[in-house]
Amino acid sequence: MTMAEVGFLGFDVFGTVVDWRAGVARKSEPFLRSKGLDVDPLTFADEWRSRYDPAMEEVRAGRRPWVRLDVLNRENLEQVLRRHGLDPATVPAAELHALNLAWQELDPWPDAVEGLTRLKRRFAIGPLSNGHLAGMMRLARFGGLPWDVIVGAEIARSYKPQAQTYLRSAEAVGLAPTQVGMVAAHNNDLKAARECGLHTVFVRRPLEHGAGQRSDLNAEQDWDIVADSLVAAADALGC
Structure with a gap:
């Protein structure tokens, strides 16, 4: 062709x-440290990214209406935090928003x-x-x-x-x-x-x-x- x-x-x-991996890890590291989470930032980035395709598949399959990727990333972030024992409800919304912006930096x-x-x-x-x-x-x-x-x-x-x-x-x-x-x-x-x-x-x-x-x-x-x-x-x- x-x-x-x-x-x-x-x-x-x-x-x-x-x-994406290095950038998300860089932005996550100070957040993880401030919350006392003993998680390697690169591992955290991998875990966050691992939820990327399954979240989109819910939209592709018609099981949920169209939503933008930043919405899915935020939901996925909260799931990963819960997995590590941190309730997102205890974190100021501004901090979660700032961390979610990692995907734009x-x-x-x-x-x-x-x-x-x-x-x-x-x-x-x-x-x-x-x-x-x-x-x-x-x-x-x-x-x-x-x-x-x-x-x-x-x-x-x-x-x-x-x-x-x-x-x-x-x-x-x-x-x-x-x-x-x-x-x-x-x-x-x-x-x-x-x-x-x-x-x-x-x-x-x-x-x-x-x-x-x-x-x-x-x-x-x-x-x-x-x-x-x-x-x-x-x-x-x-x-």
């Missing part, structure tokens, strides 16, 4: 563009800003993420991410890998699915995007889940582009 017709690149953000991977800036020379670019619009905006300002537009879950009112998330995002930028490329570090994301007609760019992030990561270490299909960084993706795409 050729990407000559592509006019927009949509990006998975959490894991592909930003290092994540550092880009070292190659991300350069790679995005180069890709932007040829393509319009933006998140095609499960994140909500305000969160993506704040994350972009925090990390200097040069998006042209934000699409994804809140635009579509559905969560990846549901087809409408990709299709309605393509519609929102005025392009056919075949004119959109999905950039992700997750094979399942790319598989769903390809099934909708999108082009695919796989970027390896072998440390997204830490040194013991076992998933998404390699491309599982013949994606259009396979790269070890966003800079390498820009090289492959002639940017």
Whole structure:
């Protein structure tokens, strides 16, 4: 397949563009210490993230109405705190809100800003993420991410890998699915995007889940582009 017709690149953000694990751990560490919780911040980040997909599945399956990701993250945070013996009702709401903002204060991977800036020379670019619009905006300002537009879950009112998330995002930028490329570090994301007609760019992030990561270490299909960084993706795409 050729990407000559592509006019927009949509990006998975959490894991592909930003290092969610280190950022959430950094923001969680002082909170955990202040509450006397003997939990490794990286373990806490992993536990919080582990509830991410099951929470979205409740929406995808129609068992609850559409809600934004920040709402799900807050609910998941409270579940993790309870697991460690802390009743969220005893914590000032402002503190829980501030901790939930960890997902909007994540550092880009070292190659991300350069790679995005180069890709932007040829393509319009933006998140095609499960994140909500305000969160993506704040994350972009925090990390200097040069998006042209934000699409994804809140635009579509559905969560990846549901087809409408990709299709309605393509519609929102005025392009056919075949004119959109999905950039992700997750094979399942790319598989769903390809099934909708999108082009695919796989970027390896072998440390997204830490040194013991076992998933998404390699491309599982013949994606259009396979790269070890966003800079390498820009090289492959002639940017």
